[in-house]
Amino acid sequence: MKITAVDACVLTVPTPKPIALEFPHHKLVVAEIATDEGVKGLGYSLVFGGAGAESVLTYLETRLKPLLLGEDPLAVERLWDKMYRGDRGVRRVGIAGMALSALDIGLWDIAGKNAKQPLYRLWGGATDRVACYGSGGWGKYTEKDLIAEAERYAAKGCRYYKMKIHDPDPLANRRRVESVKKALGPRVRMMVDVNQKLDVTANIRQAAVLEDLDLVWYEEPVLADDLAACGEVAQRIRIPVATGENNYNRFEFRELIERKAATYLMPDVCRANGYSETLRIAHLAAAHQVQVSPHVVYELSIQVCGAISNGFLVELMDWMPEDLFQEIPQCRDGFIALPRKPGHGLELAPGAVQKYRTA
Numbered sequence: 001m002k003i004t005a006v007d008a009c010v011l012t013v014p015t016p017k018p019i020a021l022e023f024p025h026h027k028l029v030v031a032e033i034a035t036d037e038g039v040k041g042l043g044y045s046l047v048f049g050g051a052g053a054e055s056v057l058t059y060l061e062t063r064l065k066p067l068l069l070g071e072d073p074l075a076v077e078r079l080w081d082k083m084y085r086g087d088r089g090v091r092r093v094g095i096a097g098m099a100l101s102a103l104d105i106g107l108w109d110i111a112g113k114n115a116k117q118p119l120y121r122l123w124g125g126a127t128d129r130v131a132c133y134g135s136g137g138w139g140k141y142t143e144k145d146l147i148a149e150a151e152r153y154a155a156k157g158c159r160y161y162k163m164k165i166h167d168p169d170p171l172a173n174r175r176r177v178e179s180v181k182k183a184l185g186p187r188v189r190m191m192v193d194v195n196q197k198l199d200v201t202a203n204i205r206q207a208a209v210l211e212d213l214d215l216v217w218y219e220e221p222v223l224a225d226d227l228a229a230c231g232e233v234a235q236r237i238r239i240p241v242a243t244g245e246n247n248y249n250r251f252e253f254r255e256l257i258e259r260k261a262a263t264y265l266m267p268d269v270c271r272a273n274g275y276s277e278t279l280r281i282a283h284l285a286a287a288h289q290v291q292v293s294p295h296v297v298y299e300l301s302i303q304v305c306g307a308i309s310n311g312f313l314v315e316l317m318d319w320m321p322e323d324l325f326q327e328i329p330q331c332r333d334g335f336i337a338l339p340r341k342p343g344h345g346l347e348l349a350p351g352a353v354q355k356y357r358t359a
C-alpha cells in the first residue's frame, strides 16, 4: 500500500453557549490520507480556541506531508519516527507536535481499517467502554451557567464534573466550587483546573482552601514548561495533581513521573504527537503505577483508554455540532462505548468541510 495524497485544511467550528462565552469557536486541522488501495485515513488535531491552527496546517503541508507521500502507511512506527526527526531545528512541541499528531492519527486510522479492527482492539483491547467526566466550568460562566452545565452532565450519568478555578481570589473559587458541589450532591465527585495560571506559592494557598472538598484532582497548577514547579506543587498540596495536556512527548512525561509531579497524566492525542506517542506515554505511566486520563477529544481518546489497563477517565466536553461528524460516540450512564467500526471510527459528515473550512 502507498500513500498517494494528503489533503489538509482548517475547519472553524462555532461552539454553543455557555462554552462560547469563553471560546466562540474551536478549529480543527484535518488531514485526509489517501492510498493507492482506496483505503483512506482521517486525522485531525483539535486546536482549542483556534490559536495557531493555520500555522499547524502550514507545518503539516510544507514539512511533514512530503515525508509521507509514496510511503507505506502501515509502517506507522517508521513514519512517525521519520516525521519526528524530520527537522533537527524544530522540536516536536507546540505547532509541530499538533501537525504530527493529525497525521499519525490518520495513519493509524488506515492501519485499523486495513486490519478491519477498531484501534483499541488492535492495540490490545482492555475494555469496550470507558468512563467519562463532564468538563467545562469556564471562568466566564455565571454560577447559574456552571450549575446548569454540571447538572446536564450529571443527567447523562457522569459521576465526575470538572470546573475551572480562574478567579484571582482563592476564596471566590472556593465559593464557586462549593455551590456546584452542593447542587450536584454526593452522586458526583469534582475536579478543579488551574490552567497554568498560578505559581507554586499561589497554588499552595489556593489548594489549602479547597482541601476539605474531597476533590478527585487539582489540574495543571503551573506553566506546563516548568515540570519542576509542578513537582513541587504536587509534593506540597494535599489534593492529587493531574497534568500533561500541554506536554508533548514521552520525555516530558518521563520527567513528570520522575518528579512525582502528577497522580494522573493527561496526554492529548492531538498534541502529544498522536496515538503513537500517547500509547508510549500510557505504557510508561503503567510502569510507574500512574493512571492516564487523556485530555479532551474524547471521541479519539477512547481508543487509548480502551487499549490500556491504567486508563482512568476520558474528558467529555460536548461542544461539537451534529453536522461535523457522521456519528459521534455518546455518553450513556456515565460511560462511552467504544465504536465497533475499524480504525478510530470517525468520519466527517457530508458537507462539513464545505460548511466549516476557513483555510
Ligand SMILES: [Mg+2]
Binding pocket: 193, 195, 219, 220, 245
Ligand atoms: Mg485542563
